[in-house]
Amino acid sequence: MARTNRRWERAPVAFKDLRAFLKKIEAADTLVRVKKEVDFDQEISAAIIKAGAAALFCEKVKGYDIPVVANLFADRRKIELALALQTKNPIEEYLKRLEKLKPPRLVRDGPVKENIVTGNKLDIPAALPIPVVNEKDGGRYISSGIIVAKDPEYGYNLALHRLQIKGKNRAGIYMSELQHLHLYYKRAEERNEPLEIAVVIGCDPSLYLASVVTGPPDLDEYAVAGALRGAPVETVKCKTVDLMAPAHAEIVLEGKILPHKREPEGPFGEFSKYYGPQGNRPVVEFTALCHRDRPLYQTIYLGRRQRDNVFLTSLPKAADLYRAAKEVAPEVKDVYLTPGGCGRYHAVISMKKMFEGEPKLVLSVVLAHRIGVKHAIVVDEDIDIYDPHEVEWAMATRFQFDRDSFFLNDTPIHLDPSSAFKRKTGLLTSKLGMDATLPLDVAYPQVCDVSKEVMKKVEDNWQRYLEG
Numbered sequence: 211m212a213r214t215n216r217r218w219e220r221a222p223v224a225f226k227d228l229r230a231f232l233k234k235i236e237a238a239d240t241l242v243r244v245k246k247e248v249d250f251d252q253e254i255s256a257a258i259i260k261a262g263a264a265a266l267f268c269e270k271v272k273g274y275d276i277p278v279v280a281n282l283f284a285d286r287r288k289i290e291l292a293l294a295l296q297t298k299n300p301i302e303e304y305l306k307r308l309e310k311l312k313p314p315r316l317v318r319d320g321p322v323k324e325n326i327v328t329g330n331k332l333d334i335p336a337a338l339p340i341p342v343v344n345e346k347d348g349g350r351y352i353s354s355g356i357i358v359a360k361d362p363e364y365g366y367n368l369a370l371h372r373l374q375i376k377g378k379n380r381a382g383i384y385m386s387e388l389q390h391l392h393l394y395y396k397r398a399e400e401r402n403e404p405l406e407i408a409v410v411i412g413c414d415p416s417l418y419l420a421s422v423v424t425g426p427p428d429l430d431e432y433a434v435a436g437a438l439r440g441a442p443v444e445t446v447k448c449k450t451v452d453l454m455a456p457a458h459a460e461i462v463l464e465g466k467i468l469p470h471k472r473e474p475e476g477p478f479g480e481f482s483k484y485y486g487p488q489g490n491r492p493v494v495e496f497t498a499l500c501h502r503d504r505p506l507y508q509t510i511y512l513g514r515r516q517r518d519n520v521f522l523t524s525l526p527k528a529a530d531l532y533r534a535a536k537e538v539a540p541e542v543k544d545v546y547l548t549p550g551g552c553g554r555y556h557a558v559i560s561m562k563k564m565f566e567g568e569p570k571l572v573l574s575v576v577l578a579h580r581i582g583v584k585h586a587i588v589v590d591e592d593i594d595i596y597d598p599h600e601v602e603w604a605m606a607t608r609f610q611f612d613r614d615s616f617f618l619n620d621t622p623i624h625l626d627p628s629s630a631f632k633r634k635t636g637l638l639t640s641k642l643g644m645d646a647t648l649p650l651d652v653a654y655p656q657v658c659d660v661s662k663e664v665m666k667k668v669e670d671n672w673q674r675y676l677e678g
């Protein structure tokens with residue numbers, strides 16, 4: 211963070227909208243076009259899974275004239291493209307950009323206002339190709355809607371929250387208690403007021419990345435998106451709620467989360483790769499549907515074979531943990547939220563330990579973080595944290611369970627299926643911190659390898675070794 215690199219000062223490419231990002235992916239990566247008509251009921255999900263890491267463009271969805279795009283965050287390459295990353299140190303570059311928050315710029319008009327439907331004419335499930343994501347989901351779900359909301363004290367918040375379609379202008383919403391939207395909603399409910407929202411579906415990728423950042427409640431994710439893209443997000447005033455929406459979004463739904471109202475919501479196939487159970491949850495009433503001419507519907511697949519969800523969240527969330535960890539231990543080098551841990555439950559941190567016990571401070575802040583890490587492991591900087599075999603080796607050879615681990619019981623977590631089976635404490639979970647760093651004060655057996663010189667000699671002359 212302290213290091214400066216002039217190249218970072220150059221403004222990154224700011225994609226104006228989803229269409230510009232799609233063009234970039236088509237030119238610099240892979241975009242698969244599905245021309246055959248697909249059904250919204252799981253067939254879009256199956257095509258997403260089949261496309262693997264390639265971005266997907268479903269040209270025709272049965273019963274709709276709006277194409278569906280997906281997999282825009284399906285691997286690290288696309289995150290690099292989305293942010294136009296210029297160095298090999300994405301976390302540092304990301305945090306460097308975040309130092310200059312850029313508030314949104316309100317403009318008078320924008321393409322999202324090309325079509326506006328309100329009142330009795332509103333029929334959202336008839337208008338939009340909203341998918342059934344997994345087989346046993348409770349219904350059709352918007353999984354890619356960025357919820358824009360405002361609190362009188364904390365200001366704007368943008369975050370992804372699933373919406374279960376319940377009628378022409380109604381939806382159920384899931385807000386984990388750990389999220390800011392839940393805080394905003396509870397505060398509005400205490401005032402006996404609805405919480406106005408705008409739901410953004412399909413937009414410039416910086417808004418999606420900003421919507422999964424985990425800062426303090428007064429952090430304006432619009433300003434985070436501006437910082438990431440190097441230019442303010444252009445916004446327009448909404449038609450039926452007192453909020454701003456991105457001017458270049460494909461689709462924006464306006465509405466409010468009703469106070470003191472709960473209805474069954476779920477089940478829904480979640481990032482944990484299990485169905486999250488049905489529960490009594492708040493209800494959204496929509497008041498307007500705004501969209502561009504010939505809009506694109508962007509979706510995100512969550513489930514057993516998900517990719518988007520893990521890669522979209524990995525950089526912002528790893529950077530949040532990196533920053534928190536570095537505050538207690540300046541020589542923290544890198545943080546990785548592993549795909550096996552669903553991009554959230556398992557964190558691996560590498561550091562140069564300066565004194566004994568320091569890794570436990572790092573583990574404490576990582577486990578305490580709202581992100582919801584369940585198992586965290588600190589390793590020395592010689593371990594490649596992106597290689598699970600290396601991390602396992604550190605655990606196998608540098609770690610003693612009784613001496614080097616500690617746990618926190620009964621802490622809140624997002625949707626951990628195993629927490630439901632704890633008898634007394636319900637959905638609270640146990641968290642484990644593991645320090646797999648080498649001791650500083652004990653002569654430890656040395657890691658065995660051939661000498662650098664001999665290895666280099668053979669590597670540099672390998673062809674001659676083969677030819678004799």
Ligand SMILES: Cc1cc2nc3c(=O)[nH]c(=O)nc-3n(C[C@H](O)[C@H](O)[C@H](O)COP(=O)(O)O)c2cc1C
Nearest residue numbers: 369370371372384385386389390391422423424510
């Ligand atoms: C595809 C996707 C769907 C998500 N759905 C939900 C959800 O339904 N409920 C929820 O509480 N968090 C959900 N999240 C997580 C939040 O969007 C994320 O943790 C965000 O950082 C919270 O923002 P906040 O820090 O402003 O509270 C989802 C994340 C992704 C990537």
Ligand SMILES: [Mn+2]
Nearest residue numbers: 367368390427
């Ligand atoms: Mn927030």
